Amino acid sequence: MKEKPVKGERRVFMTGNEVCAWAALAADADIMFGYPITPQTDIMQYWTRLAPKYGKKFLQTEDEISAGFTTLGAVIAGKRAFSATTGPGNVLFQEPMSMAEMMRIPVVLIIPMRGGPSTATVIYSQQEVTMTAFGGNGEGFRVVYSTAGHQDLYDYTIKAFNTAWKYRFPTFVLSDGYQGKMRESLTIYDPAERGIEMVKAEPMLGLPGIPGVDRPTRHLRNTYNTEEELYEVVMQIARDFEKAAPEIVEWQDFDTDSEMDVLILAHGVVSRAAQGALPLLKNEGIKAGHFRPITLRPMPEEQMRAAAARANRVVVVESAYGQFLKLVKETLYGMDKPIDAILRPGVGITAEEIVAEIKERR
Amino acid sequence: MKEKPVKGERRVFMTGNEVCAWAALAADADIMFGYPITPQTDIMQYWTRLAPKYGKKFLQTEDEISAGFTTLGAVIAGKRAFSATTGPGNVLFQEPMSMAEMMRIPVVLIIPMRGGPSTATVIYSQQEVTMTAFGGNGEGFRVVYSTAGHQDLYDYTIKAFNTAWKYRFPTFVLSDGYQGKMRESLTIYDPAERGIEMVKAEPMLGLPGIPGVDRPTRHLRNTYNTEEELYEVVMQIARDFEKAAPEIVEWQDFDTDSEMDVLILAHGVVSRAAQGALPLLKNEGIKAGHFRPITLRPMPEEQMRAAAARANRVVVVESAYGQFLKLVKETLYGMDKPIDAILRPGVGITAEEIVAEIKERR
Amino acid sequence: MAKETIALTPAMPKCWNPDSKPHKFCPGCGHGLTLKMLGQAIDELGIQDKVIFGCDIGCSLLSWDFFNVDSVQTHHGRTTPVITGIKRARPELIGIAYMGDGGGYAIGAQHLVNAATRNEKITAILINNTNYGMTGGQMAPTTLPGQITETTPFGRDPEDSGYPTMGPEMVAAIAREGAYVARGSMANLRQLKRFLKKALENQMEGNGFSFVEVLSSCPTNWRTNAEATWRFVEKDMAEHFPVGEFKVPGKKEEK
Amino acid sequence: MAKETIALTPAMPKCWNPDSKPHKFCPGCGHGLTLKMLGQAIDELGIQDKVIFGCDIGCSLLSWDFFNVDSVQTHHGRTTPVITGIKRARPELIGIAYMGDGGGYAIGAQHLVNAATRNEKITAILINNTNYGMTGGQMAPTTLPGQITETTPFGRDPEDSGYPTMGPEMVAAIAREGAYVARGSMANLRQLKRFLKKALENQMEGNGFSFVEVLSSCPTNWRTNAEATWRFVEKDMAEHFPVGEFKVPGKKEEK
Amino acid sequence: MAVRIVLAGEGGQGVQVIANILAEAAYAEGKEAVYIPNFGVEQRGGVSIAFVQIDDKRIDSPKFPKADIVVALSNRAVDRTRQYVDERTTFVYDDSLVAAAEIHEDVIGIQAVEADPRSQRQTEAVDDSKQRKTVRLPESAGTIIPLSANDIAKKELHPRVFNVMILGAVLKATGVVSVEQVKAALEARLGGKFAKNPELRDLNYRALERGMGLVEHVGVN
Amino acid sequence: MAVRIVLAGEGGQGVQVIANILAEAAYAEGKEAVYIPNFGVEQRGGVSIAFVQIDDKRIDSPKFPKADIVVALSNRAVDRTRQYVDERTTFVYDDSLVAAAEIHEDVIGIQAVEADPRSQRQTEAVDDSKQRKTVRLPESAGTIIPLSANDIAKKELHPRVFNVMILGAVLKATGVVSVEQVKAALEARLGGKFAKNPELRDLNYRALERGMGLVEHVGVN
């Protein structure tokens, strides 16, 4: 048996990119494909150093389009393959991801977001939410985990492989440039020891036997001649997605059990600021709660609505210009809670800023 | 003076793609860049036949990425340039469009949508709404016209050039494969004779004089070192966009003046089915109205809300799996109108189908 | 003796999928001939159970269920990376990336060039039909000077859009030891099969990248009858595109 | 005589933008030297008011305000099409597309290859520094065999990722009459300037595509001191990349 | 309400050109017409379908679920168009069916190749599994009209004008456009050829009328 | 609340390595620490900034608007970090300022090149427009502490250990981590080098202490 990269439990202090590389190793990923882009590149750099020790592979491709399609190729061949990108690279990745969506090719893509639009910054942002959840010419049949710290990055990178392979939707682990480049502590572990079993990666092509003789030939395609054929295919994916959604959704809530003056909605790293804001608001005599969707797609709809129902008003906080806000409005449609928004495209948000804004707008 | 391609007014019977080529000529577009893709290719084919007669240019590029960036280059150089694409090509166009969004490069892109995700069909769809309005790693600082027929195609293709150059946002003319390939009648005209003046295309680079000596040098960029720098840039674009929005929004409403049992919301070609459904519903004793946003971005918010306010319930109809529905929910947030949706990804919708569904769900 | 109707097995390669025959290519299309030679090569090498066939968007997509070999239809220009991913994941498989000149030399040129640079151990087969067949006959990078296409209605003007891409020449300029690069033609089927077979054997031996361009007809978009079709392939195309082997493994070269 | 402090005009090319100096490149970076030669060439040709300078993402982006010539910073790999668009729109301008080996040979290879095929009348200058400088030193298509980079921590293994891309050789294999293709080096600045000047003149004469690759240092990511920097450029790189002209306009060739 | 027409055949039977002429004639007559060609990915070899709607006022949805008249010219076309047929539909098919003549997609009246006079027919037929299977007609259709346009064209006129006969049949069945307008539309398309070879005009007009003679006006609209 | 630290200098002054050691020491001590390097597009030549937060409990937002202590080691660094200073901030700068020694970004204690012994200083200075401009300090700061760490390092110790002195100063000013932990973190990083050359350890420790001696504990937290 091959040696396990992570044994037992271990408290460590590392960068988020390093965490992702370890998580992929722990999840027994077989091969990574990628094209360098800050702040993601370190994932590749850690992987290239670590992977060979465990018989795992790497290929640096000529661009993100190729990184996406080579990843799909490896998955089709039966391997647990993944990639990582961000910003303009994520834009290019939408082409292969739309093929994955159509052909039900499981794939994991790690995205530490950077500022946009265009090349913008290499630092931090939450501006790739819409694109990651709904990019390409498809219907957003994707799973998006938005992580808030290094422990999340480890946990959800591992989980992403199982979600992708179990439900066969492209699965994304969103974080941001801070998380990618920052160091903080977390516990890494062998998933098996925590009872997490990795879903097997079965080949879609290249099975044993002579095709057409010993077994039916596998012919995969994504092109259809008639609208009606396509309609059936898309509706089938939609049904599968909606069936899986309740099993996939994840969220956290903080102080949302009782009536609130204000419910703060935030995801990813901004959720940490929101969590930090709660005691400060309490000090100011404001009864605040915080709801954090961990999956942005599918959205924990019921849960968010339930939390919002207990609040007088809602404040959406994000490091983007309303990408999460749109999702919130859609999710809470039909409710009449006033929504305020703190929109800070491309810049970090702190607990103090949230408190100040909430006080001001009260 | 160069000869005008369209003189006076003329009733014609043509395909939608031909209409687009004529409209671009009438708008005095200088150059088209493009990569073939069904059902858009005919626009290029008509353009290559017509354009040389009027001293206009064409370049077939190596892919859509190049088509997008060459178009931007020509605009930067001071020409009224445009392109056309759809489906997977639209996916690739998101990269150059995100640069245009950031650098305020006006550009017109015509998109007769086809089925998705992935390669899917080459026929018809409304599945590129989210991507066209919000694609790339940006915030959707774009203008999207959704046309319902050949007259619209002509009118809004001309208008798109003026919107783009006046407000400096990428501007899209959405239609669909039916419209692109179908023939119907319309009136083409010389915009000048209708009092439409084309906004001048000024060069962003390559001005007269020695830069740094006779005049300041123009240095265009899209990359920033700090989050704060980027924040200022994005917020400035946001302010400009929001300021322009009320001037840009367009819509149509049908029978929405009085109280309605049901308000049908639909855009583009599906709006025609909705219009067709109104008399049929009346026959059935159902008081129905129809609101059609012509700009999907910015959305005619106030107007849609006003129409919805007069209805007991709302039915969203689209040839996609909820892309327009999301926009509607966001727009109508805070209202408590029940929303029903008729979602038909990739297939056409008829008045009869709308009537049947509305009756069934009553 | 009179003509009579009998039941007979056609002379199709064993690895062809009879259920998708007659295939979806137009009458007289070179795709069919190339895939016949490829089928024979697969049969002769006995690798039907090891081949993964990937086809591009372009008329090559019409071959998505052509063979009884496991197949995947990809995006326009992206077959090279998909097959690369498959091969990197499972080197024991034999990956074939089948594409058109638009897919290989235009939208997917970066993939072709870099697969060649990295010496990916896959076999790429590219149909040069001097136009974009599937979309109805637009200019391709390979379109001949003066040739009328849908986007060069007055003929391709080299001053405006250059001369035809010399694909194998380009690939040979960057490929290294172990690579196999050739240009065959439907006008010489025996040679074409030999090239295709060598391209597959080269992969089986693990030498490196194999690339075969095929001069191929598109009677539909050229609007040629049979005679003109052959003339175009045998004369017009041959004048611009020399047929032969450009790089053969074993011959160590210093670059 | 003692060292004293005076006020003096540096020997910068006239078209440099003094307000952005010292420039943003690292100490000892070949980008600076190439842009000095390019600046001198622009000065000598007297075209400061006609040049549009486009830079890629990669360290080339650091030149976005380098010159007092109208400039545009584009996306990674996309400078060739942006400059193509500018040139097609206004042929009287002189378009320079300035990029790295990642931008030109990897992510933008389709643009380079097809600009060469179409013989776009622009001048492309590509900095070959055998790595991805801006992102911190990953493997580039040009990385030397055995060279350690961030993504080849055990050295580039040609068996796994091939040999360095031979860019000018590749471009010369597809470019036709009117094209100018050369590889210069910071190790021979006079020659480099000559190549750059010819590349610009070729555009000014409307002949066709001009392409100059430049062997260039990246002391930061190579982790070399001055001596090792020169050695790497003059010896290691020169061994793999022959310097010279690969295609000169006027010489009519049959392909 | 608009008259809704579906025309389907093998690529090369010329259904698109008939549809186009029909729509053009209606437009010229001052009516509103919408014509959508079906365009799958294949250049040739797929079933070719045309959707036409003709009305006095602007037509709403370009696509429709059920047609007033469906014309299917091959077995595959019958299968492919079944979905557009309901009890109000007139279903027209050619019972000399698959043996349809080759007519180039966008030109009326030209056939690439014809049989060599030396050609012999096969002497007998075996009925093996790969033989062309018969097709089930859409029984739900209100009216089913079999035509032998192909055979008649071959025998009485010329295989080249097979699709013009079909056009005549549709014209008669629907009555949406006048014969004169259709003739004018034919003239607009083929005027040049007619001028060179007046016999061609005559042949086409005769085909049109022969086609009309094959059906009753079934009052579709 | 977390102690929030901003360290900024020219690329090559080694601020990232100090920040890293600080965070590592805090982590080793069982505290929670978050360290974010600033990373603009330039590999070299930009201002290098490090953000560190240390706390007993999990740290919420990785970024913060105002710092408890800001250390700026060049004029540009002063400009760049002004935004993080308010009335509760201790602002530390090196008044031997721009003349900061080169220390490679990710290694403590190595300087690429040093002056040739033959080198002469210039005889006089002209004050022209391009001469290095002086910088305005952030007056809003609660406390402003000038250090001459660079000069002192050069004179008393070795230019190589300039950044370790700064580390000492931060340590003293904030008191977030114990000196022992910082020494252990140094040992973890440079243990190999120390083993080969024990003098180096001594030099670094002395620098740390000398740096601590330069400031009072200002009770930041």
Next chain:
Amino acid sequence: MTEATKWRAFSQPGKRASFNLFPDLCKGCGLCMQKCPVKIIIWSQDLGVYGTPAVETSDQDKCIACKMCENVCPDAAIRIIVNPQDKDKE
């Protein structure tokens, strides 16, 4: 699936070989015609799969069994079966 599938063929026997044309495969492209060295392939009254004329030989006895037609057919619509006595000579 193992069994080789049989198709309907029009068979024309000749001195050296029979010419077998599969009408359900022949698309009437004419490529074979152009390549027959003895120019005996002609358009047939029988129709191929697209309703276009298939091919046959005008005089199968003139066929030299070179198989050129079989080889150049993109659709595998022709099969030349060499008569037993001739087979030996091959």
Next chain:
Amino acid sequence: MTEATKWRAFSQPGKRASFNLFPDLCKGCGLCMQKCPVKIIIWSQDLGVYGTPAVETSDQDKCIACKMCENVCPDAAIRIIVNPQDKDKE
């Protein structure tokens, strides 16, 4: 903007030429040093723009005014001014 901008320079006069170093441009890369044919360029106590040592010549009288240093400096941080009498010989 027309006026050529002057920068602070450390000027070392010599028999054939003066060596002028712009400390606000010199990044201390050392490329010039390696290329001086008479090996007189050394690390200076003065610092360049990044706080790293700039360069100077150890003995400017040995300078042969070849301008190699000026040419290879990527930052235009050196300017060699040839003395008038020498200028004529050029």
